[in-house]
Amino acid sequence: MHELAIAESIIKTVLDEAEKRNLARIKKIAVRVGALTDIVPDALQFGFEAASADTELAATRLEIKTIPVTGKCKSCGNEFNIEEHIFICPFCESFDIEITSGDELDIEYIEADDRSD
Numbered sequence: 001m002h003e004l005a006i007a008e009s010i011i012k013t014v015l016d017e018a019e020k021r022n023l024a025r026i027k028k029i030a031v032r033v034g035a036l037t038d039i040v041p042d043a044l045q046f047g048f049e050a051a052s053a054d055t056e057l058a059a060t061r062l063e064i065k066t067i068p069v070t071g072k073c074k075s076c077g078n079e080f081n082i083e084e085h086i087f088i089c090p091f092c093e094s095f096d097i098e099i100t101s102g103d104e105l106d107i108e109y110i111e112a113d114d115r116s117d
Helices: 002-020 041-052
Strands: 023-034 061-067 070-073 079-081 097-101 105-114
Touching: 002 023, 002 041, 002 105, 023 041, 041 061
Parallel strands: 023 061
Antiparallel strands: 023 105, 070 079, 070 097
């Protein structure tokens, strides 16, 4: 289950950032997960809850946003959603497709209290 390793990486990154920015309680972490990453959101949520249980992030809410796969046809220039991993332009049937979203895995934002508050 690679979701546990990803959850541990998110926790480390957030704790490092909280220390750098002098943040107090972390309320929420929002992550963007592209549909092409093969990450199962429920497994990531479970991994985060398990890995953060004995940390200062135990009460932190993890918000997972699933990003659909989209592409742009290099032949006709149209942009479209890619359904069921069919990488063919629905407008001109070209296979010359550029993936424009769906492979993301990043922390979008952290919601926290400042230590000065």
